[in-house]
């Protein structure tokens with residue numbers, strides 16, 4: 001499946017697909033996979049074992065520890081003249097409906113947080129099972145004009161009594177004119 005997606009993108013591969021960067025004409029595509037089988041942002045304090053969506057481990061949080069696993073990318077100066085779209089594809093689970101958690105996309109600069117959106121599943125009533133979250137956000141290059149720009153994508157739960165579990169988060173960053 002992953003290989004098919006790479007071919008479908010019609011991309012010239014710079015590195016192996018599934019964690020790396022790709023160049024399609026002037027567009028730059030970078031991708032990261034977070035499956036909790038190896039170390040990522042917020043890994044140690046959120047990793048749970050058993051009942052994962054894939055493999056053995058997943059990331060679980062609740063309102064007392066609301067930041068789940070994810071990835072924080074500092075944007076290179078060479079990319080700050082481009083707009084960016086962040087494509088998020090992951091799996092989440094909560095014991096009770098409605099599902100209150102989601103996958104946050106945040107943009108931080110030296111001036112503070114400039115963009116914040118929590119992506120949620122299409123159906124918030126599917127309790128106690130892994131549900132797909134697939135969405136994207138586009139960020140205008142005007143927001144990237146700072147000496148320090150970091151894009152964070154991570155599980156986020158700030159409301160409700162139950163836990164938010166998350167696994168198999170695939171993030172694709174596309175930079176384009």
Ligand SMILES: [Ca+2]
Pocket residue numbers: 035036037052053054055056057058167168
């Ligand atoms: Ca896993």
